[in-house]
Each structure stands twice: as structure tokens, then as C-alpha cells.
Amino acid sequence: MLVNLFLVFSIAWPYLTQISELLTPDLLWNILYLFLFLFAYTFLLINHLKECSDLAPEPLVWNIIDSQQTRGKMISASMIFSCPMKSYLELNNDYYLTLEDLYWGSFRGSLRHLALARYGEIHKNLMIEKRFKAKVGGIDISGQIDAYDPINKILWDWKTAKFIIPKNLPYGEHVSQTAIYRLLLESNGLPVSAVNIIYLDSSGWASVELTEKDGFIKYYEKGERKTASLDAHMQSVEKTCREIEPRIKVLHNAFHKDITPPSEPSFLCDLNNRERKSYCPVRHICPYWNEELREKILVDREKQMALY
Numbered sequence: 382m383l384v385n386l387f388l389v390f391s392i393a394w395p396y397l398t399q400i401s402e403l404l405t406p407d408l409l410w411n412i413l414y415l416f417l418f419l420f421a422y423t424f425l426l427i428n429h430l431k432e433c434s435d436l437a438p439e440p441l442v443w444n445i446i447d448s449q450q451t452r453g454k455m456i457s458a459s460m461i462f463s464c465p466m467k468s469y470l471e472l473n474n475d476y477y478l479t480l481e482d483l484y485w486g487s488f489r490g491s492l493r494h495l496a497l498a499r500y501g502e503i504h505k506n507l508m509i510e511k512r513f514k515a516k517v518g519g520i521d522i523s524g525q526i527d528a529y530d531p532i533n534k535i536l537w538d539w540k541t542a543k544f545i546i547p548k549n550l551p552y553g554e555h556v557s558q559t560a561i562y563r564l565l566l567e568s569n570g571l572p573v574s575a576v577n578i579i580y581l582d583s584s585g586w587a588s589v590e591l592t593e594k595d596g597f598i599k600y601y602e603k604g605e606r607k608t609a610s611l612d613a614h615m616q617s618v619e620k621t622c623r624e625i626e627p628r629i630k631v632l633h634n635a636f637h638k639d640i641t642p643p644s645e646p647s648f649l650c651d652l653n654n655r656e657r658k659s660y661c662p663v664r665h666i667c668p669y670w671n672e673e674l675r676e677k678i679l680v681d682r683e684k685q686m687a688l689y
């Protein structure tokens with residue numbers, strides 16, 4: 382691969398210089414940076430695979446590294462209801478998750494992706510894993526839906542969990558997240574009349590179905606199929622916009638004006654969860670848990686409040 386990159390670069394260079402009159406110096410530098418980036422990425426990936434192959438099977442490590450992505454300053458659906466400080470710190474700092482923590486989350490995400498992609502190959506009428514953009518309060522947000530059935534106007538969302546407890550479903554954050562997906566679809570002219578959230582764990586599944594009027598859950602228990610009605614339903618797009626607009630502004634100000642957003646500690650970082658561990662990769666630089674940084678937050682928060 383490295384040799385190929387060098388060959389491509391050395392073959393392309395004379396042509397690039399010949400047409401340099403047409404190319405601006407900035408464009409030439411950008412092309413050079415792109416080659417250097419590809420070179421460095423390939424080099425690091427190969428070395429990471431070698432380093433980690435003692436710890437985990439190489440295809441597994443490759444898959445985990447390959448599935449990592451960053452969206453820069455674009456506000457994604459998954460950020461909107463999570464801790465804004467976490468998104469802000471992740472954008473502005475290098476951070477890492479351990480292989481152990483990445484394993485199940487990333488790997489099962491890839492399995493789900495493969496299953497959906499394969500299903501989409503056969504069911505051409507469905508929109509599978511498509512990214513949509515919309516503006517809320519003048520600010521761009523984006524999100525990738527799992528699947529959308531345009532004929533029946535159903536949005537599908539798949540969630541994997543360690544354990545499913547049907548009486549606890551659906552989780553509030555999943556209802557909120559699918560409400561944002563509905564907003565994204567409807568902003569792009571694709572109406573949604575029902576949301577179907579499929580929960581999977583290693584021993585079974587449950588299906589939550591929500592419309593604007595009602596909601597119910599179907600699941601298997603001890604070999605028996607059960608259905609129960611839920612105290613949950615699909616949220617209107619107008620209500621979703623009202624709820625998310627202030628949070629989107631906070632993220633936008635954090636990303637583009639460097640105004641420190643609030644911290645929203647939860648079971649993910651308070652060490653009171655079952656495993657007694659933090660699932661936030663930037664906890665060590667989070668002002669909420671760091672006395673010295675709190676004063677700075679208060680000053681920045683005053684600036685932020687002055688904007689509203």
C-alpha cells in the first residue's frame with residue numbers, strides 16, 4: 382500500500398508541475414497534504430494492527446479502527462441530548478477509548494450495519510442508513526437513520542443492549558433520538574406515521590412501535606409472544622423543534638464561538654453505575670470533576686447567557 386502511494390505520487394508529480402499554471406499554489410499544497418494524510422493514515426493503521434494483534438484478532442481491531450469517524454463541527458442527532466461538555470471536549474482534545482470499551486459498541490454496530498446493508502440489497506424500496514440534514518433555528522444538524530419505509534411511512538431504529546428488560550422500554554433518549562430522525566426525514570419531504578424501535582440483546586429482542594396516538598411493545602418471554610401498551614408515543618415535529626433548539630444553540634456556540642457549554646453529569650460518568658466506571662472518554666479534562674476548571678466555566682457561562 383505504501384509503495385503504491387509513493388508510485389502514484391511520483392507518477393502524478395510531473396503532471397502536476399506541468400499543469401501548475403492552471404493550479405493555484407494552495408490547491409497543490411492541498412493535494413500534497415492529502416497524499417501525506419493517506420500515507421500517515423495507512424502507516425498508523427498498519428502499525429496499530431500490528432501492535433494490537435497480540436491483544437485481539439486483527440480483523441476485529443481493523444473493524445473497530447475503520448468504524449471510527451468524526452463529523453467535525455457538524456451537530457449530529459446523537460449529540461443533541463447527550464452532555465454538551467462531552468461533545469465540546471471531544472471536538473477540541475485528543476482522547477481515546479480502550480479496546481475493551483470500543484469492542485462491543487463498535488463491533489456490534491458494524492454487525493448491525495452489515496445486516497441492514499444486506500437487507501437493503503434485497504428490499505430496494507427501503508432507504509437504509511441514509512444521512513439527512515435539516516436546519517433548526519437556522520443551524521444545520523445531521524443524522525443517519527437506520528431504515529425508512531417510504532410506502533408505509535415507517536422509521537426503523539435498531540438498538541443493541543447488554544440486557545433488555547421489556548418493562549423498562551423504550552428508553553427516553555431513544556424516543557427523543559427517533560423524534561430528531563423524524564424531524565430530519567420530514568424536513569426532507571419524507572413523512573413519518575410510525576416509529577419502530579427494535580431492541581436486541583444476546584438472548585432476544587423486543588419491538589417498540591409508536592404512533593402519534595399510542596405506543597405498544599412486542600417481545601418474547603419464556604417462549605411466549607407478548608404485547609403490552611405503553612405510556613409513550615411519537616412526538617410531533619413542532620414539539621421536537623421547540624425542545625432541541627436551545628440545546629443546538631449551546632452546541633453551535635461551543636463549536637463556533639468557543640463558549641464553554643454546561644456539563645451534564647450522569648450515570649455515564651458519576652461512577653455510580655453497575656460497573657463503577659466512567660464511560661466518558663474526556664472525564665479527566667471535564668471541568669465538572671476538576672475543581673481548578675470550574676471558575677473558568679462560570680465566567681464563560683455568563684458570556685453565554687448574555688447571548689440570549
Ligand code: SF4
Nearest residue numbers: 464467646650661667
Ligand atoms: S465527564 Fe460527565 S459531565 Fe463531564 S463531559 Fe463527560 S459526560 Fe459530561
